[in-house]
Amino acid sequence: MVLLFIIICCVWNIIGVHLVYRLFKKKHMLFDDRFTMTMCMTAAMIHSFSVALHLELVVASLNKFLFLCPILIGIWIGWKFGSILKNPARLTGIYNGSIGGLMGTMLGAVIQNPSLCSIPVVSDGVIALNMYILSIFFTIVHFKIAVFIRYSFTI
Amino acid sequence: MTAFPISLFVYMDICMCIGFYIYVFRKKKLIGFQLGMNISNVMGGMTALLSGIVLIWQFPFHFTAITILSALTGALTGALFGLLFDYQTFITGLTNGLMIGIMSPMLGAVLEVPFLFLLFLHGLFFATLVTILISIQRS
Numbered sequence: 156m157v158l159l160f161i162i163i164c165c166v167w168n169i170i171g172v173h174l175v176y177r178l179f180k181k182k183h184m185l186f187d188d189r190f191t192m193t194m195c196m197t198a199a200m201i202h203s204f205s206v207a208l209h210l211e212l213v214v215a216s217l218n219k220f221l222f223l224c225p226i227l228i229g230i231w232i233g234w235k236f237g238s239i240l241k242n243p244a245r246l247t248g249i250y251n252g253s254i255g256g257l258m259g260t261m262l263g264a265v266i267q268n269p270s271l272c273s274i275p276v277v278s279d280g281v282i283a284l285n286m287y288i289l290s291i292f293f294t295i296v297h298f299k300i301a302v303f304i305r306y307s308f309t310i
Numbered sequence: 311m312t313a314f315p316i317s318l319f320v321y322m323d324i325c326m327c328i329g330f331y332i333y334v335f336r337k338k339k340l341i342g343f344q345l346g347m348n349i350s351n352v353m354g355g356m357t358a359l360l361s362g363i364v365l366i367w368q369f370p371f372h373f374t375a376i377t378i379l380s381a382l383t384g385a386l387t388g389a390l391f392g393l394l395f396d397y398q399t400f401i402t403g404l405t406n407g408l409m410i411g412i413m414s415p416m417l418g419a420v421l422e423v424p425f426l427f428l429l430f431l432h433g434l435f436f437a438t439l440v441t442i443l444i445s446i447q448r449s
Contacts, residue, residue, distance in 0.1 A: 189343070193398040197405045204409065258413060262377075265416055272419040274373050285374045292378055296408065303401055310397055 158216065161286065164294045165209035171301050172202045172232065179239050182308060191240045195247040198304055199236045203229035203255035205297040211263030212286055222260070229256015262289075315425075316364060319432065323360055327353070330439065331390065338394045340449055346395035347402055349442055354388025354407025356435050362414025363431065367424045376415050384411030 175198060186194070207225035214221045233252015237245035266285055269276050276282070334341070334349065341349070362380035369376065388403030421427050 190398065193402055197401050200409060201405055204412075254409070258409060261416065262412060265373075269373060272373075272416050274419050275371060277371075288374055289377070296381075300401075300405065303404070307397055307401065 158213065161209060161212050161290050164290050165206070165213055167294060168202075168205045168209055168297055171297060172206060175202070175301055175304060176235065176239075178305065178308070179236065183239050185308075186240055188241075191244050192247060194304065194307075195237055195240060195244045196251050197300070199233040199248045200251040200255040201297060201300050202236070203232040203252040204259045205293055206232060207256040207259030208263050208293055209290065211260050212267070212290065215263065215267065222264075225260045225263070226253070226256045229253060229259065232256075316368070316428075319428065320364060323357075323432075323435070326435075326439070327357060327387065334391065334394060334446075337446055341395065341446060342449065343396055343399060345445060345449055346392070346399050350388050350392035350395070350399050350403030351406045352438050352442065353391045354384050354403045355410040356438060357387040358384025358407050358411035359414045359417075360431060360435065362411060363418035363421075363424070363428065366415040366418035367421075367428075370419065373415060373419070377412060380414055381408050381411035384408055384414075 179194070179198070207229045210225040210228060211222075214224055230249060230253045233248040233250070233255070234245065235248075236252070237248020240248075265272050265274075266289060267282065269282070330353070338346075358380055361383045362376065365376045365380060366373070384407030385404050386407075388405075388407030389400055392400035392403035418424065
C-alpha cells in the first residue's frame with residue numbers, strides 16, 4: 156500500500172519534470188546569462204533531488220544492487236537541463252544535478268534504515284509512516300517550486 | 311547543565327538573524343544582485359544548518375518532524391532574504407536553504423561531540439557575518 160502510493164508520487168514528479176523541461180525547450184531563446192545560471196541551479200537541483208528520493212524508496216526495496224541508479228538519473232537530469240541552454244551552463248547543471256541525486260539517495264537510505272545515522276529505531280510501522288510523510292512533503296515542495304519556476308517566465 | 315548554553319545560543323542566533331535582516335533592509339539600495347544572491351545563500355544555509363543540528367541534538371526520536379522543520383526554516387529564511395532583492399535571488403535562496411536543511415539533521419545525528427561542533431559552527435557563522443558586513447561596507 157505504501158509502495159503503491161510512493162510509485163504514484165514518483166510518476167507525478169516525473170510528469171512535473173517533463174513539463175518544466177518542455178517549457179524550457181520551447182522558450183530557450185529568451186534566456187540571458189544570469190537567468191540561465193539561476194534556472195540551471197534551481198531546476199536541476201530540486202528536480203533531481205525529488206526524482207532520486209522517490210526512485211531510491213521504490214527501487215532499493217526491490218533489489219539492493221540498484222543503489223547507483225538514482226545518482227545516475229540525477230546526473231542525467233542535470234545534464235539534460237544544462238544542455239538545453241548555453242554551453243557553460245552544462246557544468247552547472249551536471250554539478251547541481253549530482254548534488255541533488257546524492258542528497259536524495261542519502262535521505263532515502265536513512266529513512267529506510269535509521270540505524271545508519273545512529274537514530275533509534277522504533278518499529279517497522281513507524282518507518283513506513285516516515286516514508287509516507289516525507290514522500291508527501293517533498294512532492295508538495297517539488298510542485299510548489301515548479302510553480303515558482305513557471306511563474307518566473309511571466310516576470 | 312548543557313541546557314543553558316543551548317538556549318542561549320538559540321536566542322542569540324535568532325536575535326542576530328533578525329538584526330541582520332533589519333540592517334540589510336535599510337541598506338538594500340546599495341547592494342547589487344551578485345552580493346544579494348550570496349547573502350541569501352549564506353543566511354539560508356547557516357540558519358538551516360544551525361536549526362537542524364540543535365533540534366536533532368535535543369530531540370533525537372523525531373527525525374522526520376525535524377527534517378521537515380529545518381527544511382522549512384532554511385527555505386523561509388533564504389526566501390525572506392532573497393525577496394529583498396529580486397525574484398531570481400528569491401528562488402536561489404529558497405532552493406539552497408531547503409537543500410541544506412534536508413542535509414543537516416543527518417549530519418547532526420552522527421556527531422560524537424556535538425557541543426564542540428556547535429561552537430565551531432557558531433564561529434563560522436560569526437565569520438561569515440563579519441565578511442558580509444565588510445563587503446556591504448565596501449560596495
